[in-house]
Amino acid sequence: MSYIYLIKENYPFLTKSEKKVADFILNSGKTIIYSTMSDIKKNTKVGDATIIRFCQKIGFSGFSDLKIEIAKEDFSQKKEHPTSVKYYDEIANSLTEALYSTIRLLDEEKLNEAIKMITQSKNIYIFGVGSSGNTSLDLENMFLRVGVQAKAVLDPHFQAQVASLLTVNDLVIIFSLSGKTKDTYDSLKIAKKNGAKIIAITNYIHSPIGKSADLVLQTAI
Secondary structure (H helix, E strand, C coil): CCHHHHHHHHHHHCCHHHHHHHHHHHHHHHHHHHCCHHHHHHHHCCCHHHHHHHHHHCCCCCHHHHHHHHHHHHHHHHHHCCCHHHHHHHHHHHHHHHHHHHHHHCCHHHHHHHHHHHHHCCEEEEECCCHHHHHHHHHHHHHHHCCCCCEEECCHHHHHHHHHCCCCCEEEEEECCCCCCHHHHHHHHHHHHCCCEEEEEECCCCCHHHHHCCEEEECCC
């Protein structure tokens, strides 16, 4: 569902201050993905809390969450209207921007904690389905190159079986861009019940998977 639709649908229920945020975002168009909360505050004269409440009222966890959705919509629209070489330039630019956005979101302290969890775990499993499954296989191969043994599990039924056998000495790394892949979330709960540690790699830190993980590494893919 379009972010513009969500804003207009909820507009009557917004406060006067929240409507200032809504108007600014609607008038900014896709360029809002390059803005910060400070930019919005400067242009609307509202506080952080108002911006966050606005985002939550239209269905997002916060401003970063909203920007990610806007960027995804922009990318999808560009894919629908390819124009030879320019199209490939736009794809390259979008991927580059996604990588830089992810770098800006990553917390060095969390990365170090993730490394610590990986090096201290007896067994490491990587869960992902669909496109996240392909990413899981990539990570398995990357780990192998640096001497870390890990196993990517792509089938939801096998994920549940593996999760049921885990212990406090084990680690599960979960890929889910939405953070709410049901089968993977169900396996996560089984793994948590058995005491295994969970690292979630997702766009949405306030998603069910994000909230349930011991550590979340946020992406902007």
